[in-house]
Every structure is written in structure tokens, then in C-alpha cells.
Amino acid sequence: MIIKGNIALSDNGFVFNPSTGDSFTMNKTGKEVIMLIKEGQDLSQISQSLLEKYDVDSNTLERYLSDFVNDLSVNNLMEE
Amino acid sequence: MTPQKLTVAVTGLNNIDSPGPGIPVIRGIRESKDFEVRIIGLAYEHLEPGIYMSELVDKTYMIPYPAEGKDALFNRLVEINEKEKIDVIIPNFDAELFSFIKLEKQLEGIGIKTYLPTIEQFDERNKSNLPAYGKKYGVNVPAGTEVFSLSDLGNALKSMNFPVMIKGKYYDAYPADSLEQAEGYFSKMSAKWGYPVIVQEFIRGTEVNVIALGDGKGNLIAAVPMRKQYITDKGKAWGGITIEDPSLLELAKQIISQTKWKGGMELELIRSADKKLYLLEINPRIPAWVYLAVGAGQNIPEALLKLTLGMDVTPFTRYDVGKMFIRYSYDMIVDLELFSRLTTSGEL
Numbered sequence: 001m002i003i004k005g006n007i008a009l010s011d012n013g014f015v016f017n018p019s020t021g022d023s024f025t026m027n028k029t030g031k032e033v034i035m036l037i038k039e040g041q042d043l044s045q046i047s048q049s050l051l052e053k054y055d056v057d058s059n060t061l062e063r064y065l066s067d068f069v070n071d072l073s074v075n076n077l078m079e080e
Numbered sequence: 081m082t083p084q085k086l087t088v089a090v091t092g093l094n095n096i097d098s099p100g101p102g103i104p105v106i107r108g109i110r111e112s113k114d115f116e117v118r119i120i121g122l123a124y125e126h127l128e129p130g131i132y133m134s135e136l137v138d139k140t141y142m143i144p145y146p147a148e149g150k151d152a153l154f155n156r157l158v159e160i161n162e163k164e165k166i167d168v169i170i171p172n173f174d175a176e177l178f179s180f181i182k183l184e185k186q187l188e189g190i191g192i193k194t195y196l197p198t199i200e201q202f203d204e205r206n207k208s209n210l211p212a213y214g215k216k217y218g219v220n221v222p223a224g225t226e227v228f229s230l231s232d233l234g235n236a237l238k239s240m241n242f243p244v245m246i247k248g249k250y251y252d253a254y255p256a257d258s259l260e261q262a263e264g265y266f267s268k269m270s271a272k273w274g275y276p277v278i279v280q281e282f283i284r285g286t287e288v289n290v291i292a293l294g295d296g297k298g299n300l301i302a303a304v305p306m307r308k309q310y311i312t313d314k315g316k317a318w319g320g321i322t323i324e325d326p327s328l329l330e331l332a333k334q335i336i337s338q339t340k341w342k343g344g345m346e347l348e349l350i351r352s353a354d355k356k357l358y359l360l361e362i363n364p365r366i367p368a369w370v371y372l373a374v375g376a377g378q379n380i381p382e383a384l385l386k387l388t389l390g391m392d393v394t395p396f397t398r399y400d401v402g403k404m405f406i407r408y409s410y411d412m413i414v415d416l417e418l419f420s421r422l423t424t425s426g427e428l
Contacts, residue, residue, distance in 0.1 A: 006324060008402075018324035018401040020286065021307035 001069065002079040003037050020076055029054075033068060043069065083113065087164055088385065089120040089192075092172025092368075093130025093137065098251070098314050099407075100128075101172040104371035106136045108381030111374065115385065120164050126423050132414050139164070142426040150179040154186055166192050168388050170381070172365050174250045177202060195296075195343050195388040197364055204339070205362035207247055207278045213362075217338050219331065220358045222283050222350075226276035233266050234259065236279045245280040248273035253315055255282055280360075285352040287311070288323065291366065291373050292332040293380050295387055296342030302380045302396045303332040304373040309404070317369055317407070322376045324401040327357060335362070344370075344384055372405040 008016045013026035015034070026034065029050075036046045043065065050061055072078050088109060092100030106119050121140035123131050131140040141160045144152040153176075160166070169192055171180040180187075181196050188194075196202075205213055207226075214221030223240070227233045237244065237259060246265035247253040250273050256262035262279070269277045286307065293302040305328040310319035332347060344366035350358045366380060373380050376399040386393045422428040 016402055020325075021309065021321040021323040 001037055001042060003034060003072070004077060004079055007077055009034055009038075015077070017076060022075065024075065024077075030068065033065065034072075037069075037072075081114070083116040085116050085118075086167045086385075086389075087118045087120060089122050089160070089164070089166045089169045090137075090172065091122045091124075091143075091170070091176060093121050093123050093128040093133075093140070094125065095129040095133075097312060097409075098316055099368040100130075101366045101368045101370055103130050103133065103136060104368060104374075105170055105172060105366055105381045106130075107371055108374045108379050109385060110136065111379060112382040112385070114382070118164075120160070120166060122160075122169070126419065129412065131422065131428055132412055132418065140422070140428050142422070146173075146176045146179055150182050153179050154183050157183075157187065157192070158190060161190055161192060168193050168195075168385060170194075170366075170384065170388075171196070174364060177364055193388050195384055197342050197345075201339055201341055202364050205345075205364060207249070207361060208276050210359070210361070214359060217335060219335070220356055222281035222358055222360065224278055224280035226278050227266065228275045228277075230263055230266065233262060233277070233279065237262060240279065240281060243282040245278075245282050247278040247280060249276060249278070253280075283350045283352055283358050283360075285350040285358075288325070288328060288349050288351055289317070289320075289367065289369070290328050290332045290347040290349070291370055291380060292336055292341075292345050292347065293383055293387075294336035294339075294341035294343065294345065295393070296340055298337040298340045299395060300333045300336045301387065301393055302373070302378045302383055303329050304376055304378055304380075304399045305329065305332075306369060306372055310406075317405075319404065319406045320369055320372060322372060322399060322401055322403045331357065331359075344380065369405060372403060373399070375405065376400040376403040 006018050013031040015024040015026055047061055047065055051058060090102045090106055092102030094100040095103045109117050118138050121130055121137040122143045123140050124145055130137055143156050171177055181199050181202060184194055210221050211224055225236050227236050243255045243257045245253050246256050246262055248269040254265045256265050266277050288307050290303055290305045295301050305323050305325050306320045307323050308317040308320050312318050346363040346367035348361040350360055370380055378396045378399050383393050
């Protein structure tokens, strides 16, 4: 699970894909997940970090996390 | 270094909802530190906004419509040149290019330089020749054909699926979802631009464009790819962003190198859902969004001017990715006296 190398993520959660010209706005959690992916963590590691930090059950978290990663992929932000 | 003094004539001053490239070309040239330029506007219509932009255009002359032929154009340019001593003309309309290309030698004879493709290059990339062009140069092109009558259109549509694109000879393109709609657009396009009208397979995807400049020897001097972000109902970009896409630059390089294209061009492309790149059109001149390229670090109008003057131009190797342009309209207040002077004397 790798975010494309040229994807730009700014401090305010603005994501820009220079290959397509698409831009996205992430909320705080979305930005956090992208940062964790960029650090090289896999889904289970990210899930663990978020479970420790937020008041959420693991089923809900995994569902949202999986949807989010799928969105990243659909929007060409992940390496294929 | 003292800037070189030059007189440059530019067409395409119609800065309207389907804007011409004249004004952004002039902005690029005005920003050059190597030239101090007197700009002569050449206009077809009295209400082309560029005529009244005195901060950009020093003087404007009316010229005859392309339909009046190249001799009428040349005679008018001779008259203008006697007063202005023009060094370079940069034509910016598809419909006038044929005449300017044909007049290249005659213009040179009166001291005016141009930097244009050859007639063969110009014809080869014609919308109606695009399928053959794609085959020759190994580029994906949507299936299409040229039609001259409603019965031609009906026959062509028998082997195509809706929607299809109906395109004018020089400008305009509309998607049609039915035979009736296609017939309506056919009549509109043929009345406005003449024959043939082009029927083209509709490709779904993201529209991307590349502005490019070739030196006529196969070298790509400049190229900037842009994705349209805001598109008007005429299909014109009202906002766009420079993107980083090596495959687009490679395609521009390949086309310029294989065709030995001389001058500015615009590649109109679609990236389909399966990531295939289709060439929709090659416009044989600088596009109206050229100022984005200037803003991103490639002053293409200035480079074109240098090539025209026979100066060496080092090919650009970079541009800023993520630079945007946002187009807007602006109401100028113009005294009737200016308009009347233009309409009565043909110059302002």
C-alpha cells in the first residue's frame, strides 16, 4: 500500500495529484491516515494506531478505513 | 542588454466567450525583457475587444475576412506595412492560416517574417484527415469521418453508436445523442463553418491539452500540458491547471519530431477511463490559454518571436506543475468616438 510519490499533501489537508490535476480536501483523520500510509504502515498497523487514539470500535473503523483506502485508489492516489 | 525594438502584428483579438489567442500572445511578448515591441492589432470585427485595449495594443487595422482570399489580405497588409514597417506577423486563427502560409514568401518580400507550418503539415492534421494522421504516426484517434450532406450523415451514423461528436470544419463541437440532434448540429456547423462537417466517436474521459512549439527541424522547443478544470458550454476552458504527465510530453515530442512541425500548436486529447490517450484534434496555432504556459515558466510567444527572427532558442526543460489559470470577463467602457473612427477609417 503505497501513496504515489508525486502526491502533494499540505498541512491543511489539501491533496494535489500533479499527474491528473485533481485536488482533494481531507479532514484531520483522512490526513492522518495518508501520513501513516506514507510512513509505510499497513492497514492493520494503521487500524491499531487509530483504535488506540480514538473512541471507535474495530468493526466500524475497519469498514471506514477500507472505504477510505478504496477511495484513494479509485482517485489515482495509490500506486497500482 | 538593450531590448531589440520590433513591430509585431497579431490577429485573434476577439477576447470573448470563445476567446482568440491574440491578447495572451501579446501579454507574453510584452513580458519579454529582450524585446521592446510595438503591437499592431489586425482585426476582422469592429467589436473585437483587443482593439480597445490600448495598454496592450498600440494600433489596430481592420483586415478582410479570409473568405475574400489571400490577394485581398496581401493588398491590405501592404497598405498597413507602408505605415507601420511590420517585422513579424503572428496569425492566431485557424481560418486565416491557409492564406498566411500561402503568402509567406510575398510577406517576406516586403520585410515581414512569419513562423508557420507548411501547407502539407497544415492539411495533414486537418480534423477530417485525423484518422489517417493517427495511423501514420501511431497515435490513437477516435473513429470518425467527414460528411457533406444529411444523407452522408445518416449513412455514417449507421456504423456508429450514440453519442457522437459533431464538429465544425474549423471550430465548435457538440455531442449528439440521436439522429435528430446530430442533424440539427450538422446544419448549424455547415451553415457556420462550411463543409465538411466531421462526425467523431465520443470518448468518455478527462480532457487534457498540450501547448507545444516546434522549430521546423523536428525539435520540441516548448511544451506544457494542462487539464481543463472549468469548461463552458462551448467546450472552452475557463479554468485549467498545469499537470505532470510525461506521456503527454512524450506524445508532443513524438508528433513534433515526426512531422517537423514549425510554429505553435495545441494537442487536444482525452484520457479514457482505461487510461488510453486519444488525440481529438491538433490546432495549428497557439491556443488561447497560452498565458498559463507563460505563468508556468515557458514564455512561448517570446520563444516563437525569437524563432521567427532566426535567433537560437534553447528548448525549455521545465515548467511549474499545479499552476492554474482562471479566466474572467471584464467590461471596458469605450467612447463612441473610438468606435466611429475605427468603422469609418478602418484603423484605430
